[in-house]
Amino acid sequence: MQNQKLAKQLFKKSKTARYERFGRLLCFSALVMIMAIVIGIIVFIATKGMSTFLKDHISVRDFFTGTLWNPGTKTPSGHAAVGALPMIVGSFLVTILAAIISTPFAIGTAVYMTEISPKRGAKILQPVTELLVGIPSVVYGFIGLSVVVPFVRNVFGGSGFGILSGTFVLFVMILPTIVSMTVDSLKSVPTYYRQASQALGATKWQTIWKVVLRAATPGILTAIVFGMARAFGEALAVQMVIGNASLMPHNLISPASTLTSVLTAGMGNTVMGSLQNDALWSLALVLLVMSLFFNLLVHFIGRKGAFSK
Amino acid sequence: MGNSDLFAQEKAGINPKRLVDHKIAVVGVAPIINKDVGIHHLTTRQLIAVFTGKIRNWRQVGGRNLAITLINRTQGSGTRMTFEKYGLRDRQSAVAQEQDSSGTVRQIVSSTPGAVSYVSFGYINKTVQPVSIDGVAPTENNVKSNRWKIWSYEHIYTNGQPTGLTKKFLDYLQNDHIQKTLFNKLGYISVKDMQYQRTWRGKLSKGSGVA
Numbered sequence: 001m002q003n004q005k006l007a008k009q010l011f012k013k014s015k016t017a018r019y020e021r022f023g024r025l026l027c028f029s030a031l032v033m034i035m036a037i038v039i040g041i042i043v044f045i046a047t048k049g050m051s052t053f054l055k056d057h058i059s060v061r062d063f064f065t066g067t068l069w070n071p072g073t074k075t076p077s078g079h080a081a082v083g084a085l086p087m088i089v090g091s092f093l094v095t096i097l098a099a100i101i102s103t104p105f106a107i108g109t110a111v112y113m114t115e116i117s118p119k120r121g122a123k124i125l126q127p128v129t130e131l132l133v134g135i136p137s138v139v140y141g142f143i144g145l146s147v148v149v150p151f152v153r154n155v156f157g158g159s160g161f162g163i164l165s166g167t168f169v170l171f172v173m174i175l176p177t178i179v180s181m182t183v184d185s186l187k188s189v190p191t192y193y194r195q196a197s198q199a200l201g202a203t204k205w206q207t208i209w210k211v212v213l214r215a216a217t218p219g220i221l222t223a224i225v226f227g228m229a230r231a232f233g234e235a236l237a238v239q240m241v242i243g244n245a246s247l248m249p250h251n252l253i254s255p256a257s258t259l260t261s262v263l264t265a266g267m268g269n270t271v272m273g274s275l276q277n278d279a280l281w282s283l284a285l286v287l288l289v290m291s292l293f294f295n296l297l298v299h300f301i302g303r304k305g306a307f308s309k
Numbered sequence: 310m311g312n313s314d315l316f317a318q319e320k321a322g323i324n325p326k327r328l329v330d331h332k333i334a335v336v337g338v339a340p341i342i343n344k345d346v347g348i349h350h351l352t353t354r355q356l357i358a359v360f361t362g363k364i365r366n367w368r369q370v371g372g373r374n375l376a377i378t379l380i381n382r383t384q385g386s387g388t389r390m391t392f393e394k395y396g397l398r399d400r401q402s403a404v405a406q407e408q409d410s411s412g413t414v415r416q417i418v419s420s421t422p423g424a425v426s427y428v429s430f431g432y433i434n435k436t437v438q439p440v441s442i443d444g445v446a447p448t449e450n451n452v453k454s455n456r457w458k459i460w461s462y463e464h465i466y467t468n469g470q471p472t473g474l475t476k477k478f479l480d481y482l483q484n485d486h487i488q489k490t491l492f493n494k495l496g497y498i499s500v501k502d503m504q505y506q507r508t509w510r511g512k513l514s515k516g517s518g519v520a
Contacts (some may be wrong), residue, residue, distance in 0.1 A: 159424070245407065246404060255405070266383055268409075273322060277322075
């Protein structure tokens, strides 16, 4: 009798072991739920986006090289007017220009904050940067519509809507992102690099320019790519200043459109299942693929430039 | 309940069989121009030429020497379909910049020299210049007599006949008191005051409508 009771006790898990198992199960189920959501989103966008090509029989070439966006109608030459090229070009132009303009400012600000006057930098610039990050994008868009567009119209001509206005708005929006990540990567350059450089007789600026920035380059590149990813995906602020004309942008001050602006503008006016709706899903698929690409790029740069201590 | 600026039959991809239409109000759509341009009326032919991009400068229709900045509504918008169907006689407007919200459109037209667009009557105010077409001014009385042809119904669609709270709400919206006070103030016209009714195909019939 005693033996049987003992045997049963030996084969049952102890209370602490059961707690372990429960904790692990809890974490695992959280992980499974998140993975299910992410995979669900990717599968949903992929199937809806591909249905433009599979169900509505739009050719992939028409989509990526066509220049007229009016799903449901035909171009003068007979192809389906589902050309996403103007939007793709618009998105890329606005992203790259904003990154080019904001990178020097961001690096300069970050260098000031970490190398030249760290104490004042931390006290003043850090809260300012965080404030800029926290402003909602619709507020940026509203300021863009009320201030930037008239400014561009008076200084550069045109209607004020266009890639230039979009660039100005995005420049302010991605600046804090790039600044904070550059500051992190500058701070992670080991102190003995700077000390060794000064021991060799270099001035402060020579140290910064030739040693610190050189060493922090992978981190800075990561910051720029992060900023570009944010600019590429920005919808609301860009939509209010870019003019939403689905034309190939032929200069910086004529109304253009980006993938995101066409999506937000057209979302409410299409019927689920129609060609217009499927075409919008294809734009969403392109955006998803581009964000995955930016993600992979960040990982690749990070891995390549990792410090081998 | 679903609100719509168009008949369900006018939009491709919707099955209108079970939907019951309740016409709540009538709204007129008028073209608006930036005040710097200096003209108050256009003929239908000029209107079509402006919106299809054949005319590029206001000087060609009697205005000042300003380039025409065309602002469309987004594709699929009810206001755009009404304007293109009854104002542009089924012509498609040129590809130009598109804005979604009427308020934004009005603000852009009022601040951009040479801008032209179209909004419903309720959005017209002193900051923009409404345009008469073929000598007919965009007023409520002209919509009621169908002299101003660019108007559409505001529909509320229900899935089947409405019951309970939905029915009470619809009765509330359609009773005379609300129609004469609130709707009038916002720039909408009562269906009962219309002298002509229109089907989704565009066929006119005389008589004031009772939804």
